[in-house]
Amino acid sequence: MRRIILALLLGCIFILPAGAKGKMTYITAEIQGYNGDMVYFDFMEKDGINAELPYQENQLMEIAVELDDITMLRINTWIYVCLQPGDSIHAKIVYDGKYHKTAEYTGTPQAVAIATALQEIRAARRAAGYKANMPAALVTLVEAKDYYAQTLSEWKKEICILDQVRDRISPGVYNNVLSELDGVFLTNLINYPYASAGFHKKKIQDCLADGYWDVLNDYKPRGDKASLRNRGYMSFLTTYKDYMRRKEAGNKAEGFTPNKSLEDEYADLADFYDGSLRDAALFVFLYNAIANNGDFDRLDKLRKDYLKKYNKDKEYKKILAQIMK
Numbered sequence: 001m002r003r004i005i006l007a008l009l010l011g012c013i014f015i016l017p018a019g020a021k022g023k024m025t026y027i028t029a030e031i032q033g034y035n036g037d038m039v040y041f042d043f044m045e046k047d048g049i050n051a052e053l054p055y056q057e058n059q060l061m062e063i064a065v066e067l068d069d070i071t072m073l074r075i076n077t078w079i080y081v082c083l084q085p086g087d088s089i090h091a092k093i094v095y096d097g098k099y100h101k102t103a104e105y106t107g108t109p110q111a112v113a114i115a116t117a118l119q120e121i122r123a124a125r126r127a128a129g130y131k132a133n134m135p136a137a138l139v140t141l142v143e144a145k146d147y148y149a150q151t152l153s154e155w156k157k158e159i160c161i162l163d164q165v166r167d168r169i170s171p172g173v174y175n176n177v178l179s180e181l182d183g184v185f186l187t188n189l190i191n192y193p194y195a196s197a198g199f200h201k202k203k204i205q206d207c208l209a210d211g212y213w214d215v216l217n218d219y220k221p222r223g224d225k226a227s228l229r230n231r232g233y234m235s236f237l238t239t240y241k242d243y244m245r246r247k248e249a250g251n252k253a254e255g256f257t258p259n260k261s262l263e264d265e266y267a268d269l270a271d272f273y274d275g276s277l278r279d280a281a282l283f284v285f286l287y288n289a290i291a292n293n294g295d296f297d298r299l300d301k302l303r304k305d306y307l308k309k310y311n312k313d314k315e316y317k318k319i320l321a322q323i324m325k
Contacts, residue, residue: 023085027063029075031055034095036076044072045229070176070226079103080118082173087111113168114177121158121181130154132184134195144196144207148189152215155185172226179222183232189215190243213247216240223276237281241272262289266302270310282306283316290323300324 031039034055041051041063053061067085074080079100081089089107093100103119105112130150131137137147158181166174193207200207221240228234245268246256259265269281286306290299303320311317 023067025065025067025071025083025085026088027065027073027081027083027091028089029061029091029093030058031061031093031095032058033097033101034076034093035097040074040076042074042077044074044231045069046071070172070229072176072180072230076100078122080122081105081111081115082118082177083111084170084173089115091115110169110173113165114173117161117165118177120161124157124161125154128154128157132188134188134192137192138195138199144193145209147192147196148209148212151185151189151192155181155189158185172224175222175224175226176230179227179230179233183230183236186216186219187232187236187239190239216243221273221277223280225276228276228280234280234284237273237277238269238285241269241281244272262294262298262302266306276312278310279312279316282310283313283320286320287323290320296324 027041029039034057036055038052039055039061041053043049043065046065046067049065051063053063067083069085071083072080073083075091075093079091079093081091083089087108087110089105089111091103091105093103095101103115105115125132128150131140131142142150159178162174162177162181193209193212194204196202197204197207221237222228242258249256259268266282266285269285270278272278273281283306286299286303290296290303303324307317307320
């Protein structure tokens with residue numbers, strides 16, 4: 001059997017802290033029935049080590065990467081594998097053209113357990129016909145209140161699937177995958193009524209389902225390292241803050257005035273969160289504002305204030321320094 005072997009070392013801004021040493025993690029895959037030319041391996045929390053390998057039927061593909069923490073791997077976009085440093089996993093994937101039918105895993109027990117659960121989660125979402133992409137739901141005219149019910153139902157269903165393997169995975173892997181689900185479903189739950197109102201030119205109150213302002217009464221954002229490693233969850237922190245600010249305002253929708261300046265939004269996030277949650281929320285805010293070619297002089301002042309008062313994660317500091325160049 002021919003093999004393609006690819007060894008990757010980290011060479012990006014999301015790198016190991018100075019003096020730290022990661023562990024080699026091994027991924028192998030055999031694929032049948034695929035009609036694409038390339039197979040893509042995307043490491044979500046490790047920019048710069050993604051791989052593209054030419055596809056041949058039943059060919060063994062082997063990748064070795066050095067990881068320092070939990071990392072989500074996507075194979076051809078829709079096949080998710082959650083890995084810890086030192087894991088090894090073999091995926092045997094069967095396609096029908098461009099759609100994958102099944103995936104079977106062997107390897108490190110924890111990696112196999114969570115990869116199998118992630119496949120069940122994906123199958124459940126596909127069977128329900130749930131459109132995780134909000135624009136897709138909008139253009140197919142999914143009513144806001146129906147989408148709210150679908151989102152809440154699918155979120156709970158997928159957490160139940162994750163809970164079935166909780167005793168076979170580490171608390172960090174559990175929280176990281178839970179954050180993946182929260183980042184998708186809670187963002188949609190909060191934002192879709194407003195997107196739908198704008199898209200369909202309706203009043204926001206007509207798009208809010210019963211229970212909208214109470215559904216997250218018992219929800220507490222998680223500030224542990226594994227949860228905040230998920231980029232979707234980090235971005236969700238601003239969405240959650242805006243939701244709570246609207247709720248606190250009492251008018252709950254139309255009377256709420258979003259922050260109009262970079263400085264006001266920065267101060268609002270700093271006031272709303274504390275500790276590691278504030279660190280992550282401010283980092284994402286600054287990163288996005290800088291990446292979108294905002295006012296560099298104003299943003300540099302905010303960056304310096306953040307580094308002086310709030311920064312805890314030194315990787316955030318390195319990343320912001322990189323994008324300011």
